[in-house]
Amino acid sequence: MCRGFDFAGIRAYYVALPHSRKSMARRIKLGFNVDHVATVRQARRIDQPDPVAAALLAELAGADGITVHLREDRRHIQDRDVRVLKQVVKTRLNLEMGLADEIQKIALDVVPYGVTLVPEKRQEITTEGGLDAIAESSRIAPFTKQCRDKGIDVSLFIDPEALQVRKAKELGATAVEMHTGTYCEYHRDPARRAKELTRLKVCVELAKELGLEPRVGHGLDYVNVEDLVRNVSGIAEANIGHSIVARAVFVGIEQAIREMRELLVYG
Numbered sequence: 693m694c695r696g697f698d699f700a701g702i703r704a705y706y707v708a709l710p711h712s713r714k715s716m717a718r719r720i721k722l723g724f725n726v727d728h729v730a731t732v733r734q735a736r737r738i739d740q741p742d743p744v745a746a747a748l749l750a751e752l753a754g755a756d757g758i759t760v761h762l763r764e765d766r767r768h769i770q771d772r773d774v775r776v777l778k779q780v781v782k783t784r785l786n787l788e789m790g791l792a793d794e795i796q797k798i799a800l801d802v803v804p805y806g807v808t809l810v811p812e813k814r815q816e817i818t819t820e821g822g823l824d825a826i827a828e829s830s831r832i833a834p835f836t837k838q839c840r841d842k843g844i845d846v847s848l849f850i851d852p853e854a855l856q857v858r859k860a861k862e863l864g865a866t867a868v869e870m871h872t873g874t875y876c877e878y879h880r881d882p883a884r885r886a887k888e889l890t891r892l893k894v895c896v897e898l899a900k901e902l903g904l905e906p907r908v909g910h911g912l913d914y915v916n917v918e919d920l921v922r923n924v925s926g927i928a929e930a931n932i933g934h935s936i937v938a939r940a941v942f943v944g945i946e947q948a949i950r951e952m953r954e955l956l957v958y959g
């Protein structure tokens with residue numbers, strides 16, 4: 693009888709090696725955004741480096757999920773990447789997306805583990821600011837329902853504001869990802885940093901109270917993530933891309949993932 697490839701067993705062994713002492717501690721899940729690998733590939737419009745290969749290596753090193761943003765302009769992630777990742781990702785595939793009809797259709801066809809709804813502007817270098825769940829509610833609600841009917845988790849990428857968290861709950865989301873861009877931008881300014889940490893703390897607490905999975909993401913790196921972990925308890929997942937890919941250029945994806953994973957441990 694063919695028992696197939698024991699990915700879970702191999703991963704568990706591989707991941708446990710450098711983490712045995714901390715493995716019992718509470719840990720924030722690491723969602724690795726591989727868009728930045730695709731950006732390098734698209735600079736030449738050839739087939740490497742492949743974000744799919746990056747995703748597989750990251751999973752083996754302990755990433756808890758893989759995130760890709762299929763943008764309308766296809767500047768980095770391509771349709772093929774999403775479909776192949778759906779086949780090979782063994783953890784959780786999180787499809788980040790704007791609300792364009794075409795992308796909604798792809799999401800409902802591929803059925804990733806989850807989607808994260810983000811605002812998307814053509815001219816932006818990366819996602820700027822969170823989704824306005826209040827202003828966009830008439831577009832978010834029907835799509836969220838269609839996703840939930842197919843068993844797809846729905847996360848809204850929002851600024852850390854209580855009104856937005858409450859609206860996400862009302863619209864049927866299962867998670868909220870709090871935008872950490874402002875926190876990261878002002879990380880070196882103690883007063884602003886403290887203010888942003890408080891906003892994040894309040895919203896993580898509120899999300900938990902409402903039964904939403906509290907996530908964070910955007911701009912997090914190996915330096916600024918430590919204050920966040922130390923000061924904001926209860927974060928379920930951090931979605932990180934650029935800093936891990938930047939580190940991976942020098943030390944490889946597996947080590948870059950392991951190092952970030954070590955920083956996501958509470959206590």
Ligand code: PXP
Pocket residue numbers: 725727761788808810818819849869908909910911912931932933934935
């Ligand atoms: N979360 C969301 C919703 C994002 O749009 C991005 C950027 O693609 C990230 C997380 C990751 O941000 P960064 O690449 O700065 O780590």
